[in-house]
Amino acid sequence: MTEQPERYYLNGDQKEGAPDLWFCSRCDLFVSEVHFSEDHHSKQTLSNYEKYLAEIKSLPIYMKNTRGKMRRPANPPNCLA
Numbered sequence: 001m002t003e004q005p006e007r008y009y010l011n012g013d014q015k016e017g018a019p020d021l022w023f024c025s026r027c028d029l030f031v032s033e034v035h036f037s038e039d040h041h042s043k044q045t046l047s048n049y050e051k052y053l054a055e056i057k058s059l060p061i062y063m064k065n066t067r068g069k070m071r072r073p074a075n076p077p078n079c080l081a
């Protein structure tokens with residue numbers, strides 16, 4: 001039995017099979033797009049977009065460390081990118 005790699009989501013990534021939901025990595029939840037323009041994360045040092053950029057930058061290291069257990073398509077829909 002082959003284990004399917006689990007989808008890995010960055011801040012703002014669209015949920016597979018649920019186009020109305022996007023991943024907020026600060027809340028660790030799938031949320032509606034309006035969540036990112038609400039001000040409850042506005043006191044963070046990084047903006048939502050900057051957080052996404054930081055995450056995508058460390059993605060190759062993360063993927064290497066998890067040794068194929070996780071997957072993320074090359075250019076998935078993201079409401080912040």
Ligand SMILES: [Zn+2]
Pocket residue numbers: 024025026027028031035041
């Ligand atoms: Zn959030």
